[in-house]
Each structure stands twice: as structure tokens, then as C-alpha cells.
Amino acid sequence: MTLPAQVAQQNDDPVTETLYQQVQHFYARQMQLLDEGQIAAWADTFTVDGVFAADAQPEPVAGRAAIRTAAQAARDALDAKAIRRRHWLGMVDVRPDGPDQVRVVSYALVLEIPRGGPATVHVHTTCDDVLVRRGGAWRVKHRQVRRDDLAGGAAR
Amino acid sequence: MTLPAQVAQQNDDPVTETLYQQVQHFYARQMQLLDEGQIAAWADTFTVDGVFAADAQPEPVAGRAAIRTAAQAARDALDAKAIRRRHWLGMVDVRPDGPDQVRVVSYALVLEIPRGGPATVHVHTTCDDVLVRRGGAWRVKHRQVRRDDLAGGAAR
Amino acid sequence: MTLPAQVAQQNDDPVTETLYQQVQHFYARQMQLLDEGQIAAWADTFTVDGVFAADAQPEPVAGRAAIRTAAQAARDALDAKAIRRRHWLGMVDVRPDGPDQVRVVSYALVLEIPRGGPATVHVHTTCDDVLVRRGGAWRVKHRQVRRDDLAGGAAR
Numbered sequence: 001m002t003l004p005a006q007v008a009q010q011n012d013d014p015v016t017e018t019l020y021q022q023v024q025h026f027y028a029r030q031m032q033l034l035d036e037g038q039i040a041a042w043a044d045t046f047t048v049d050g051v052f053a054a055d056a057q058p059e060p061v062a063g064r065a066a067i068r069t070a071a072q073a074a075r076d077a078l079d080a081k082a083i084r085r086r087h088w089l090g091m092v093d094v095r096p097d098g099p100d101q102v103r104v105v106s107y108a109l110v111l112e113i114p115r116g117g118p119a120t121v122h123v124h125t126t127c128d129d130v131l132v133r134r135g136g137a138w139r140v141k142h143r144q145v146r147r148d149d150l151a152g153g154a155a156r
Numbered sequence: 157m158t159l160p161a162q163v164a165q166q167n168d169d170p171v172t173e174t175l176y177q178q179v180q181h182f183y184a185r186q187m188q189l190l191d192e193g194q195i196a197a198w199a200d201t202f203t204v205d206g207v208f209a210a211d212a213q214p215e216p217v218a219g220r221a222a223i224r225t226a227a228q229a230a231r232d233a234l235d236a237k238a239i240r241r242r243h244w245l246g247m248v249d250v251r252p253d254g255p256d257q258v259r260v261v262s263y264a265l266v267l268e269i270p271r272g273g274p275a276t277v278h279v280h281t282t283c284d285d286v287l288v289r290r291g292g293a294w295r296v297k298h299r300q301v302r303r304d305d306l307a308g309g310a311a312r
Numbered sequence: 313m314t315l316p317a318q319v320a321q322q323n324d325d326p327v328t329e330t331l332y333q334q335v336q337h338f339y340a341r342q343m344q345l346l347d348e349g350q351i352a353a354w355a356d357t358f359t360v361d362g363v364f365a366a367d368a369q370p371e372p373v374a375g376r377a378a379i380r381t382a383a384q385a386a387r388d389a390l391d392a393k394a395i396r397r398r399h400w401l402g403m404v405d406v407r408p409d410g411p412d413q414v415r416v417v418s419y420a421l422v423l424e425i426p427r428g429g430p431a432t433v434h435v436h437t438t439c440d441d442v443l444v445r446r447g448g449a450w451r452v453k454h455r456q457v458r459r460d461d462l463a464g465g466a467a468r
Contacts, residue, residue: 017333021173028247032261084304086263086280088246090400091340105344107398109423111265111280117305119280124398124423124431148396149429177329184403188417240460242419242436244402267421267436273461275436 023094023104023131026138031087037075043068046140047132054125054145082115089127100133101141108145124148179250179260179287182294187243193231199224202296203288210281210301238271245283256289257297264301280304335406335416335443338450343399349387355380358452359444366437366457394427401439412445413453420457436460 026045033042046052046064053060061070078085088109095103105128112122130142182201189198202208202220209216217226234241244265251259261284268278286298338357345354358364358376365372373382390397400421407415417440424434442454 017330018173020333020337021176025176025248025250028249028262031247032249032263086304088263088265090246090402091343092337093340093344094337106340107344107400109400111277113280113304115305115307117279119277119305121277121423121431121433123429124425148398148425149427149431151427174329177332181332181404181406184405184418187403188405188419242460244419244421246402267433269436269460271461271463273435275433275461277433 019096019102020092020094022138023092023102026131027089027092027106030140031089034071035084035086037079039068039072039075043071044139046143047134050140051142052140052145053143054147055150056145056147084113084115085122086111086113097130102131102138104129104131175252175258176248176250178294179248179258182287183245183248183262186296187245190227191240191242193235195224195228195231199227202299203290206296207298208296208301209299210303211306212301212303240269240271241278242267242269253286258287258294260285260287331408331414332404332406334450335404335414338443339401339404339418342452343401346383347396347398349391351380351384351387355383356451358455359446362452363454364452364457365455366459367462368457368459396425396427397434398423398425409442414443414450416441416443 030042030045033039033045043064046067048064049062050064050067051060051062052067052070061067088111089106090109091107093105095105097103105126108125108127110122110125111119113119125148126146128144128146129140131138132141133139186198186201189195189201199220202223204220205218206220206223207216207218208223208226217223244267245262246265247263249261251261253259261282264281264283266278266281267275269275281304282302284300284302285296287294288297289295342354342357345351345357355376358379360376361374362376362379363372363374364379364382373379400423401418402421403419405417407417409415417438420437420439422434422437423431425431437460438458440456440458441452443450444453445451
């Protein structure tokens with residue numbers, strides 16, 4: 001067998017099926033909250049000590065309160081230009097890391113739609129998350145976003 | 157806990173897992189039927205009294221027969237220009253509303269591909285559905301499409 | 313009932329739920345392997361006798377070794393131009409064909425991101441797969457890709 005271990009095991013893990021749906025649903029809700037401007041509710045999908053890191057930013061944003069503040073500022077700037085952003089997060093690869101923690105590597109397609117159009121692709125990124133379950137709900141403990149148009153990343 | 161109630165509950169509802177897959181699969185089939193020009197079969201994924209409302213249209217289309225007629229006209233217009241449309245429906249947020257009814261809020265990315273290319277993003281919309289289960293199959297009872305390039309919507 | 317048989321049955325097949333998640337996860341991993349340049353591991357997601365056919369190619373590529381060679385050549389050409397490709401595979405319609413074989417018809421959205429940007433839609437295709445389960449893991453036995461910008465296809 002030359003197939004990678006994680007692929008070979010994917011049908012043997014009884015946890016994966018339930019987990020996969022929970023993660024997909026979590027991301028759908030999370031992105032809708034952000035895109036609909038419900039920034040406080042979106043920030044609450046991070047843990048209190050959650051970290052949001054992006055290779056396009058000078059340094060990681062640490063803590064839910066700081067994440068909320070940064071997202072609100074980004075939102076206000078878009079609103080001032082009458083531009084909507086839509087985040088599609090997909091191609092979700094879930095890697096269980098204990099009963100209440102998973103690592104999830106996914107793609108994010110970010111679209112921008114100015115009032116009057118047209119809709120365009122803004123950027124494409126990867127999203128590398130550590131999710132933890134707290135009180136029955138998944139939250140982001142650590143997020144690393146990498147833009148595909150920047151020079152870094154494992155593949156370059 | 158400041159997390160919204162629906163997020164906090166998402167892992168506690170045993171119905172959601174099965175439902176989520178059914179809804180995803182339903183949309184995959186439904187969009188493929190539309191994009192492949194199987195308009196009568198696509199219209200049958202609405203209830204007989206189904207309603208298709210879109211903020212880009214002057215008024216809702218009511219009833220499966222009228223929905224089929226409108227979709228066929230749209231299809232014929234595209235065929236005359238040798239343009240294919242592809243509908244991606246994703247970021248699916250499912251909210252159970254009884255055993256045989258769900259509300260689903262999702263994103264729709266509509267691409268247009270003229271013969272010879274290139275493929276482009278046509279519009280981005282949200283899709284707010286009421287699905288009902290009839291005879292073991294989900295159908296759309298009410299659909300509200302909102303284009304992100306238009307001025308309306310809750311977020312503006 | 314004028315609803316197509318496959319839609320009517322979709323909620324009656326207890327296999328579908330588990331299968332659907334496995335197929336989604338399989339595609340997420342498979343596309344990430346390709347896009348991250350792990351070509352040998354990606355080729356291993358095909359059966360040893362797997363076939364990759366595309367209407368944009370003169371003839372099908374037959375066998376895992378030939379598939380790997382062709383993919384590596386395509387990758388090298390993109391690397392030389394500092395272009396990243398990202399494959400989104402979605403709108404997945406799974407049709408069970410025995411306990412260890414499924415046919416899957418889906419959409420593929422291929423994005424290209426040159427270093428420095430911007431990200432653009434490269435092509436949109438359909439993907440018609442026969443997947444088989446071998447040793448607990450799904451693999452592609454036959455793949456037929458059809459580009460929507462080309463004149464062929466059932467709908468034209």
C-alpha cells in the first residue's frame with residue numbers, strides 16, 4: 001500500500017462521519033455571521049483565547065475581543081465602499097485530534113460584490129484551523145490563513 | 157455564554173446530521189437538473205404550490221407549472237446565446253422546523269460559461285428556502301433569492 | 313408522482329448518508345494533494361488500472377503510473393509560471409452501484425492564482441467518476457472530465 005495513511009484510514013474511523021457534518025455546518029454558520037455583519041456573534045465562534053493569524057497581516061490577532069475589534073474595522077471599511085464580501089469555505093479535510101479537538105485544513109474563496117456589481121473573486125486562501133469543542137459547540141482556537149497569491153506557503 | 161443559541165445547540169441535535177446530508181444531496185441534484193436543462197424534472201423538486209421569489213424579479217412565481225415555464229424560458233434564452241450556467245449552492249445552514257420541514261439559508265454562486273470561454277462569475281446570491289418532506293423526498297415550498305449586487309437585504 | 317426515481321429514493325437509502333460524507337472527504341483530500349503538489353500521493357487515489365479521461369485531451373490517460381506522470385508534467389509547467397491552481401469539487405451527486413462501487417457526478421471549479429494575483433476562474437467542468445472501495449479506502453477507477461466551455465456534452 002502506497003496510499004497515505006490518512007486516506008487509507010478515512011473509512012475506518014467511526015467518529016469522522018458525525019464530525020465532518022458538524023464541521024461543515026459550523027463553517028456555514030460562521031461565514032454567514034461574518035458576511036451578514038453579525039461581528040460580535042462571529043467573534044464568539046472563537047475561543048476567548050483564540051488566535052487569528054494571516055500571512056497578509058503583520059502579526060496574529062490574539063483573543064476574542066481583539067478579533068472582534070479587527071473584524072468590525074474591516075467590516076466598516078467595506079460598508080463605507082458599499083462592498084459585500086462572501087466567504088466560501090470548502091474542500092474540508094478534518095483530522096481528529098482527540099474527542100474534543102480537530103485540525104481542519106480547507107480552502108476559502110472570497111468574493112467581493114460592489115453595489116451594482118459585478119461579483120468578482122477577491123482572493124483565494126487556505127485555512128488551517130484548530131477547533132475545540134466547548135459546552136457542546138465547536139470554536140476556533142487557532143486559525144492560520146494563507147493567501148495563494150503571496151509567495152510563501154509549503155508548496156512554493 | 158454569549159454564543160448564539162443556534163450555534164450552541166448544533167451538536168446537541170441528533171436530527172441535524174442526517175438532515176444535513178439529505179439537504180446537501182438534494183441541492184446537488186436540484187442544481188444539476190437545472191444546469192443540464194432537465195427543466196421539468198427540476199420543477200418537480202418544488203411542491204405543486206411552491207413559490208420562487210427573487211429580488212431581481214418584479215414578483216414571485218407561484219406554482220410548479222409557472223416555475224417550470226419561467227425556467228424553460230430562461231434556459232431557451234441562454235441556449236440561444238450558447239451560454240451555460242452553473243449554480244453552486246453551498247455554505248448550507250439548516251434549521252429544523254418540525255420533522256418534515258426545514259428552513260435552509262445558503263449561498264449561491266452562479267457562473268456563466270459561453271462556448272469558447274472564459275468562465276466568469278455571473279452573480280452571487282443568498283438563497284432562503286423552506287423545504288418540506290413529501291413521500292420521502294424533500295421539495296422546495298418557498299424560495300427567496302437575493303442578489304448581493306442589489307441594494308436591498310438585511311445587511312445594508 | 314412525476315419526480316425522478318433517484319430523487320424520490322434519496323431519503324430512503326440508509327447507505328447514502330455514510331457514503332456521502334466519505335465521498336466528500338475523499339474529494340477534499342484528493343484535490344488538496346493535487347493542489348499542494350503531492351503528485352505521487354494524489355496518483356495513489358486512483359486504482360492501479362485507473363483511467364483519467366478529459367474532453368480537452370486527445371485521449372484518456374490509462375494506469376496510475378501514466379496518470380502520475382501526466383499530472384507531474386502539468387504541475388511543473390504551472391510551477392515554471394509561478395501559477396497556483398485550486399480545484400473545488402462540489403455539488404456532489406452520489407449514486408450507489410453496489411456495496412463497494414459508486415458513480416459520482418459533480419462540478420469542478422478550477423481557479424488560477426499567479427504570484428501577486430489576481431485569482432481568476434480558469435475553467436468550469438463536470439466530473440463523472442466511478443469510485444471503488446479497496447482495503448477500506450475509496451479510489452477513482454474511471455474519471456471523465458468535461459469542460460463547460462467546449463462544444464460537446466449532453467446539454468448541447
